[in-house]
Amino acid sequence: MKLIFIGPPGSGKGTQAKRLAARYAVPHISTGDMLREAIADGTDLGRQAAPIMASGALVSDDLMLGIIDERLAKSDAQRGFILDGFPRTLVQAEKLDTIVGKASGNGSEGLRVLQLLVPDDAIVERISLRRSCPTCGAIYHLASAPPAVDMVCDRDGAELIARPDDNETAVRKRLEAFHRQTLPVATYYKSQNLLREVDGVGPVDQVFERIEKSLS
Numbered sequence: 001m002k003l004i005f006i007g008p009p010g011s012g013k014g015t016q017a018k019r020l021a022a023r024y025a026v027p028h029i030s031t032g033d034m035l036r037e038a039i040a041d042g043t044d045l046g047r048q049a050a051p052i053m054a055s056g057a058l059v060s061d062d063l064m065l066g067i068i069d070e071r072l073a074k075s076d077a078q079r080g081f082i083l084d085g086f087p088r089t090l091v092q093a094e095k096l097d098t099i100v101g102k103a104s105g106n107g108s109e110g111l112r113v114l115q116l117l118v119p120d121d122a123i124v125e126r127i128s129l130r131r132s133c134p135t136c137g138a139i140y141h142l143a144s145a146p147p148a149v150d151m152v153c154d155r156d157g158a159e160l161i162a163r164p165d166d167n168e169t170a171v172r173k174r175l176e177a178f179h180r181q182t183l184p185v186a187t188y189y190k191s192q193n194l195l196r197e198v199d200g201v202g203p204v205d206q207v208f209e210r211i212e213k214s215l216s
């Protein structure tokens with residue numbers, strides 16, 4: 001399984017990618033999580049990415065290509081992967097073809113692409129009520145998927161946080177970046193007949209069922 005998730009911010013890519021990764025026993029590779037880890041670790045990459053992410057803009061292709069090349073070369077990604085948040089630009093999509101092509105010998109051969117469709121007004125509600133665990137990355141929603149104890153992660157007891165880029169100004173910019181820079185990536189895969197569109201509105205279990213059906 002070599003799957004790419006495309007969707008606007010807050011569409012449920014992370015929520016669904018975690019489930020699919022467990023179901024197909026392949027790594028969930030989230031470039032957003034990798035950047036947040038780099039920020040938490042205080043690395044050079046983290047220092048460069050932090051202000052860009054906080055503003056809601058995309059980190060440069062050069063930085064992203066370096067980290068994804070390295071990550072996909074690891075042994076656990078050889079059997080497959082669920083990519084969440086990459087590629088987000090046409091340059092990244094073309095580079096991914098080169099990386100995957102090196103392994104399969106044929107460009108985007110074997111790649112499957114899922115686009116989650118969620119309207120912008122639902123995105124704002126989802127993001128404003130999202131909280132996540134800074135330790136294990138678990139994702140909650142204060143109304144539809146709350147933790148058992150208020151603001152405490154069910155898995156490891158850490159205090160839940162709101163992401164710094166989940167404010168109104170940054171969300172607006174993230175949505176704009178999605179429409180301008182990432183939707184052309186969906187078109188790129190559609191033209192190769194690799195893209196499946198899935199309605200991302202409805203309970204998480206129902207969306208997961210739709211995803212599984214579209215993959216079968």
Ligand code: AP5
Nearest residue numbers: 009010011012013014015031032053059085126130140141
């Ligand atoms: P990233 O971390 O990838 O953020 P994003 O794309 O904006 O997506 P989110 O993580 O906000 O949302 P999601 O779709 O995963 O939704 P979730 O499952 O959490 O990227 C962050 C930043 O990093 C970028 O802005 C950029 O700066 C940088 N970056 C990353 N990759 C890059 C790249 N390749 N190139 C350049 N820059 C890059 O769900 C959201 C909420 O909704 C949760 O509360 C959840 O519980 C809830 N929810 C989920 N499903 C449902 C449902 N069906 N019904 C109701 N609620 C639901």
